[in-house]
Amino acid sequence: MTAPRTGSAAASARPLPARDGASSEPASVYVRSLIRSQLRLGVTYALGFVGATTVFVLAIVLTPVLDETFVWGVPLSWLLLAVGVYPLAITVGVLYARAAARNEARYRALTEAP
Template structure:
């Protein structure tokens, strides 16, 4: 005997579901990454370590590149004969090369580092703020 056949009981009303309501709020999809980071869970620590590794990698690449270009100056002096005796307006060319030529190199390295570090942080924030 079914529940529908029982005397005095009305069968349950059928409900047809077609689509979710558009004004209804959606249930949160999972656990937000920002909360993982704030609670210092394993997932949050992975994201933070990833950011730290990318920033460290960037710092090492910029520093090594800067040092390689800086070390190219003495090699240039050793390989080009007579450059150590050249002068421009009475100032030795080697002094001009090291005194004036290094500062644009420092500025370029700093600009590249800041630009790329900001991009790394923006990617991290986009990742953390995605839900």
């Protein structure tokens, strides 16, 4: 979960969770569900990143022509590794952040429902 921005209207309009015993049980169930969902999401994206990186590296290793091709005196395979993994990492990070925000929005919708 992310911390609310203190100056935003949504942060000030959001009701605080009740502290009595009657409503704490559903709230704790929702929080545990959110934690499990975020953990599952994180593991899924981490495994996807590792898998995609492995495929990327194997494609470079199994293509010997890349080692024989030089760009600015550096083997093309090195350049692909140095430059190619960063867009993959950024893409996975952005997709994860969007999915995590969706999970949190669903959690807020459940907890703020009348």
